[in-house]
Amino acid sequence: MTPFYLFAAIAVGASLLVIAQRNPVYSVLLLIASFGALSGLYVLLDAPFVAVIQIIVYAGAIMVLFLFVVMLLNAPHEDTEYDERVHPLLRPGPMRFGAGLAAALAVELWWALGRGGESGSFAGGSVTSVAAIGRSLFTDYAFPFEVTSILILVAMVGAVLLARREEPR
Amino acid sequence: MVPLSHYLLLSAMLFSIGTAGVFVRRNLITILLSIEIMLNAVNLTFVAFGRALGSADGQIIVFFVMTVAAAEAAVGLAIIISLFRHRESLNPESWVSLKW
Numbered sequence: 001m002t003p004f005y006l007f008a009a010i011a012v013g014a015s016l017l018v019i020a021q022r023n024p025v026y027s028v029l030l031l032i033a034s035f036g037a038l039s040g041l042y043v044l045l046d047a048p049f050v051a052v053i054q055i056i057v058y059a060g061a062i063m064v065l066f067l068f069v070v071m072l073l074n075a076p077h078e079d080t081e082y083d084e085r086v087h088p089l090l091r092p093g094p095m096r097f098g099a100g101l102a103a104a105l106a107v108e109l110w111w112a113l114g115r116g117g118e119s120g121s122f123a124g125g126s127v128t129s130v131a132a133i134g135r136s137l138f139t140d141y142a143f144p145f146e147v148t149s150i151l152i153l154v155a156m157v158g159a160v161l162l163a164r165r166e167e168p169r
Numbered sequence: 170m171v172p173l174s175h176y177l178l179l180s181a182m183l184f185s186i187g188t189a190g191v192f193v194r195r196n197l198i199t200i201l202l203s204i205e206i207m208l209n210a211v212n213l214t215f216v217a218f219g220r221a222l223g224s225a226d227g228q229i230i231v232f233f234v235m236t237v238a239a240a241e242a243a244v245g246l247a248i249i250i251s252l253f254r255h256r257e258s259l260n261p262e263s264w265v266s267l268k269w
Binding site for chain 2: 012016044046047054066070073098102109127151154159163165
């Protein structure tokens with residue numbers, strides 16, 4: 001029971017620090033810590049495949065891509081004068097609305113889930129074998145799996161096109 | 170074992186943190202990171218429910234969500250690089266010309 005609360009505390013604390021940091025490099029590194037804690041939670045949920053994929057794909061590939069772009073742009077700090085003077089909830093217009101919306105979402109979710117009490121429990125059986133997941137992926141989910149490859153191809157071509165430097169004519 | 174509702178509560182907290190980040194932060198990269206936090210909160214819900222129902226479908230959907238997250242990160246970062254070339258800034262307030 002204790003590891004869950006340890007990982008949950010790390011995940012929430014690191015995520016809070018991600019959106020509290022002014023330097024995107026620290027944000028990315030803290031998000032990797034948060035993903036590591038989530039990976040531990042997946043292990044607790046008998047999902048080792050997802051836990052490993054979380055580390056390899058998310059922390060290893062996607063976050064490195066983020067870090068690469070942060071360092072490529074070399075513009076680490078956001079314009080801080082405004083942010084440090086005014087609290088998010090007191091800023092004008094849409095930002096105050098958005099911050100309030102996020103707070104309302106948190107309260108609502110807490111309320112709705114709190115009413116469930118301890119009723120939600122886990123069934124005895126669980127699917128932990130990677131072989132079973134792979135078999136399901138290539139039989140029941142074969143079509144979505146193939147569509148995923150097209151999505152990746154389109155994203156790759158789109159990213160190259162968007163980030164390409166326009167040649168002077 | 171920890172009850173399912175605790176996993177859902179943790180997921181709800183992470184999702185709210187991500188939502189707050191999208192609305193409050195003034196940095197395009199941090200906004201994309203907040204979207205990643207939200208996607209991970211949803212992933213945790215999928216895995217927790219898949220475990221509760223004793224089926225592999227939750228883990229498979231997480232696989233697809235991660236694929237979409239990778240595609241979204243690649244295209245989003247390409248757009249950010251392209252925007253940064255125009256204005257030398259990562260503040261979303263720099264691109265409000267099309268706002269009402």
